[in-house]
Amino acid sequence: MSPEDAVRAVAARAREASHELATATRATKDAALHAMADALLAAGPDVLAANAEDVARAEADGTPANIVDRLRLDDARLAAMAQGLRDVAGLPDPVGEVVRGSTLAKGLELRQVRVPFGVVAMIYEARPNVTADAAGICLKAGNAVLLRGSSSARSSNAALVAAMRGALAATGLPEDVVQLVPGETRESVTALMRARGLVDVLIPRGGAGLIASVVEGSTVPVIETGVGNCHVYVDASADLDQALAIVLNAKTQRTSVCNAAESLLVHRDVAREFVPRVVTALQDAGVLVHGDEEFASRDGVVPATDEDHAAEFLALEISAAVVDDVEAAIAHVRRFSSGHTEAIVARDQATIRRFVAAVDAAAVVVNASTRFTDGGEFGFGAEIGISTQKLHARGPMGLPEMTSTKYVVVGDGHVR
Template identity: 65%
Template structure:
């Protein structure tokens, strides 16, 4: 482990111990100071980001990925506003999840507590740097941020501005740390920092997530890629289905909750697919269709791998299915358990789809684009978990906490005969 990494990891661990017991007020005040500092530093942030964007273009990065990388004053203001929204949210730390008085008189409570030091490994979206830091701070956690090398200049400035802002607050400035280095070795150090880092959260494509899950010795909360489906049922409102499809695919194609696969019930294929293909073509979307879809228009012949793709571009796979159950089977086979939508006027069909589709989020007559922490009212999000342990779906503040059991007695002693009280004078006053 390099001295540079050890320095920031130890600083984060020390800061986590100081941050954990802080009440809500100083954390909220610190977040608002950070938000103001980000806006005040917009020019410096934009200048650093321009260097990252220039390098990305020179290396042939797609415009969709450059869109994720790019910052301007409007986006920085939006990032700052998200920090203010996090400040306005309830503090999960100290919340009593459950509790009761046991038959022996012990008062038992389960409380939310911070996780400690959270490592975030993510790709070229510098807004994640601020979102992650804000959510971790509010939930009482220190964070070690390891963003993509493509956003390194942006991330350096963002972290420095946040640290300088924290220096004038009750929150330790060491609570926000950038992992030094641009090579994969720095990522490996974070993944192997068991004892210094309490949990890792990867955000990005399948290769990044799989690498972290398979190689890390630190516990991982797994976020997932977004192969999201829109299924148009036999009883769908076709006008509504067109609108939902276009919004889910086109509104921002480079993000994980955009639609990547269209499934159409055979009963409405004749009426729906010619319109859908025309609407998608008008938006510049390339359709990778199976043989049944190809009968309705000009499409790229779909290979099986197309149905597993997270395109993150103006591409979509499409297939015709003969039943709701076949649509569900397709989603189970090819999907990523992120977000899947049904468009239907049938209550029974919607209920069956919701019951059968085992994804982190299921949408009924709504765009997949709503699977998002801000849209769900969580403020910013740390990521969207597609696993089934601890956290699933958009991860907000409660998902960044663990629990602690506290029991209070009056001199209770456990003996082979049962519970006895050591003294009638014992207990809290």
């Protein structure tokens, strides 16, 4: 069987399974989610052994440490994945929710209700936690899911999906609502991207290269998740102790994620005091600072290029610049932002309002770390990804974002 035929075969099975899932009750779906969580924990030794194979292979191939960190599982991360499934089970079921409704002039009753997409496909790199997150959110929203992880996580993903499929069978839902896409070559990815009619929505999650490739080459509708060149702007009115804590958390709490800060902007009026403090604190945490002239005057800071200011480092590195005012900060963000998350630390309310209104991003954060742009932190449960596009969904995508809508029109013999 060719790679294209193999992909279309699993997509066809997903399509068939999606019909049964679309009408499943919340009780059935929640029971399946709890069973999947139990199965992950029960299969823990097998999952962690498979993951160790992936990690060893990645390290032998010279994979950067930040990517290995995304790939690595341990007992705590596995437990968090299982808890994520339970958290999703505890959320309201979006299917059937009435978005709006009215009685039309001629007496017809009109309702717009949420319905599943049908079949959702995920193409993603490393991060085996995405395997469980995507399966759980798609199932709760009534969608079958096709998972095409990277070859670097193939053993981990196979073990995770095997555990979850076994749990589905035990609860009476078709196993094929969760499937791995066969194949490890580019051909299988291309086949998935062109399975229009079998796959309703495709979501890429990974680096800029992967996302661009899927967006540009897919005939299946794509929800674009974006890279995160996230800025923190420290205004002249900021509480500098608070600003220091926010910058350190946003940059160093976990570097390999898209909501980590990659760029720092400091108002000129507080630069003399704040730049030495923040550089020392960042360097003490192991961060390499790529700075403009004022930052680069500090020992250990390297001169920043435009490429640095535009970079998503996903590592202990950050670009930094001094700006004249909030307008200069906004201009810098507009030039280099990826539209993910932008933060301001300030006490002046007019400045805050101006920044929030003028900055175009999926999330704007005031006096808090960029690390809060996350489905779990927002109370959505485990997220499917963070969309930086403007059609259908933007920001962390939880259960409602994994649905479409249809109109239900009820009459009593009405004719036009």
